[in-house]
Amino acid sequence: MASLLKKVSNFLRILNYKPSEDSNIQVYESDEVVDYYVQQIPELQPPEAAILDFLKPELGSFRMLDIGIGAGRTTHFFAPQVSHYEGVDYSESMVSACKKVFAANPYTFAQADVRDLSRYADGEFDLVMFSFNGLDSISPEDRELALTAIRRVTKTGKYFVFSSHNLQALSDHVRYQFWPIHRQMLQKNYRSFVLRKLNPPIREMQRQNFARVVDGSHAYQIKNYWGRPAFQVQTLQKYGFIVQNVFDLQGKPVSPQNYDLVTDTWLYYLCVRND
Secondary structure: OOEEEEEEEEEEEEEEEOOOOOOHHHHOOOHHHHHHHOOOOOOOOOOHHHHHHHHHHHHHHOOOEEEOOOOOOHHHHHHHHHEEEEEEOHHHHHHHHHHHHHOOOOEEEOEEOOEEOOOOOOOOOOEEOOOOOOEEEEEEHHHHHHHHHHHHEEEEEEEEEEEEEHHHHHHHHHOOOOOOOOOOHHHHHHHHHHHHHHHHOOHHHOOOOOEEEEOOHHHHHHEEEEEEEEEHHHHHHOOOOOEEEOOOOOOOOOOOOHOOOOOOOOOEEEEOOOO
């Protein structure tokens, strides 16, 4: 009975929870979330591996800025390949964890916010990366500040890589499943029910190019901004980046004519600073 009451209480807490702009950083500063990331076995997602392979012939001479490093998942793979590596995160707790994990390595870690990269010089980096949808955790207005800052510290003709949630995947993300009946189906339907309660009507959101979504991350405490791929590409062009490739979650390139058709939950964008 106590276990059931706890589950009901947690369910009601989730339904009444309203993530704010400040709640994201609070989550990533928590010991529980930091420990979760530290304990993960480091591995690259297929699109990250594809991008690493694509850039490998040039990486040896690159200065790299890795934004939103968390506990250093991407550090394991990119840092040994480049001539100079700097990793930043807006969570001081995550930065502290990285310093411990990589204490024996010559990498630089610092607390920094992507909206303000004033600690770095113009064109200081050959590769700037913001992986695992970190850019989605800030508002559209702050996203403009972030893209402006990233462009400034990226050398002309060099690379900016990031991932971002795909709004075209939202309907699949919250779709109910009715067959076959098994425990995973019930768990998915519970999640879909909660997400539909915490968000505006899905059809309304899908008519937008960019939408705020409570997507279930970290016990529904995080809000992210999901966008349509074609809109992402247009926005990047506005801020001085040409999109060289878009990769799906299998690491395969998505052609421009398929931008409106792809339904992977998030995509990776390989961009070049254009002056």
